[in-house]
Amino acid sequence: MLDAVNDDYTHWVTVPTRWKDNDVYGHVNNVxxxxLMDTAINEWMIRTAGFDPVTSDVIGLCVESHCSYKAEVAFPEPISLGLRIGKLGRSSVRWEVGLYRSDGTLIAEGYFIHVFVGREDRRPIPVPEQIRAEMEKLVIE
Structure with missing residues (x-):
């Protein structure tokens, strides 16, 4: 597994590609x-940080995202995603994600910036303490 050779990221998840992920050019489409980045982040939030996206009074809204493409990948190659936090603010977080082929080739690097807000009023609020405590484990120095 990639985490044994790549310690740039503190959480890993591997996902299969699907037949429909390939585009007419024969590789996984950029969308x-x-x-996959969004899935890795939310999988971590739900399983590790205890976030309940359906009932929580606090939600994270994506206010910015970016992806730099480095190499192609195609079905049926699985993709391993490494997750870390580049910056943890009072009410925001910058998630950083690396996408890798099984041979260790970097496919893409990206980030999402989430701002935590009240579900009803959509006003920024501090990251909930239970979630923050888990996020601190992913912060890179």
Whole structure:
């Protein structure tokens, strides 16, 4: 597994690509990269930080995202995603994600910036303490 050779990231998840992920050019379409990054982040939030996206009074809204493409990947190659936090603010977080092929080749690097807000009023509020405590484990120096 990649985490044994790449310690740039503190959390890893591997996802299969699907037949429909390939585009007419024969590789995984760029929109899939964003979807996988979003999935890795939310999988961590739910499983590790205890976030409940359906009932929580606090939600994280994406206010900025970016992806730099480095190499192609195609179905049926699985993609391993490394997750870390580049910056943890009072009410915001910058998630950084690396996408890798099984041979260790970097496919893409990206980030999402989430601002935590009240579900009803959409006003920024501090990251909830339970979530913050887990996020601090992902912060890179």
């Amino acid at each position: 899939v990269h964003y979807s």
